Amino acid sequence: MSFINYSSKEINCKIVYYGPGLCGKTANLQFIYNKTGEDQKGKLISLATETERTLFFDFLPLALGDIKGFKVRFHLYTVPGQVFYAASRKLILKGCDGIVFVADSQIERAEANVESLDDLKINLEEHGFDMNVIPMTIQYNKRDLPNIMPVSEMEPMVNPRKVPAFEAIAPKGTGVFETLKDVARQVIFELKKNY
């Protein structure tokens, strides 16, 4: 959950990128890291295997600016997408303020998207969150690949809640900041409701 420090005038929020293995969660963070000014970011930490698959999580702290005199920091995390890292995935969701669900647009990954979304729902519930309420943004990634599903077909599968959704090509940056901005907006407006 958010950490609001009236003493140092800071607001810290945690955003988790979730989705099936190889859907491009880490690619999102890498693009954000590369395109953010030195003074706005910390280190991008990747706890990955030798083959660059996420083992535990990636972490990127961002300090994009001020709102009403409060420094707003977003801590971006990814989860390991591979099915057998289920236990680690659950841990990373602890205390999250918003979710970006990255769906892989390739036809052959349709089932993996649905499985990952079910997994997200269960894990959120275990932390006391309701997937129908928590700030959430969907990203349809890999739109540049040849074998992809139309968004109109993906939507009923991965976005039954009809949250804001963006088409993306993460390594090129298409849709990456749009996605982040949308989830950030939802997270901050959720805080506004509570404080």
Add this chain to the structure above:
Amino acid sequence: MVTSDLVMYEEEFKRIDDELQNLRAQANASVVFLVDKNGQLIASAGDTQDVDTTSLASLTAGNIAATGGIAKLLGEEEFTILFHEGAKDNINISLVGSRVILAVIFDSRSSIGLVRLRVKKATETLARIFDEIAGKAQSERTAGKGEESPFSEISDDDIDSLFR
């Protein structure tokens, strides 16, 4: 939705800061820091200018989370202390209450025994402060939004300005 955000006010922050400074001095440690279990750095004391405390906070919380996962698999509630020994620096990580992590980095000028002794004492004080913070946040919430809430007039333009 669960609303257990951590809200910190000037007064409590000062007390926590004092307690950490104290602990650092008494334990002869190089760095002491407090982290929310979600990975947010709360406060730190000591030679932090060369240390990436944000990353340290996130990894420490990840470490505690992973260890907590192992504990549950073994039928333990939680492992409350972690200790990593290096060639030069060591780190002692322990839990304060149920949601805060206290980490102490020290070298050969201190010892694990001294650190544990001081940490135990500081933990009691810190736990009391965090209980008070939780109580205060709760009463502010029931009393309605605080006047100085930074969120009361937030608009889409404010969000846009972050992404310019």
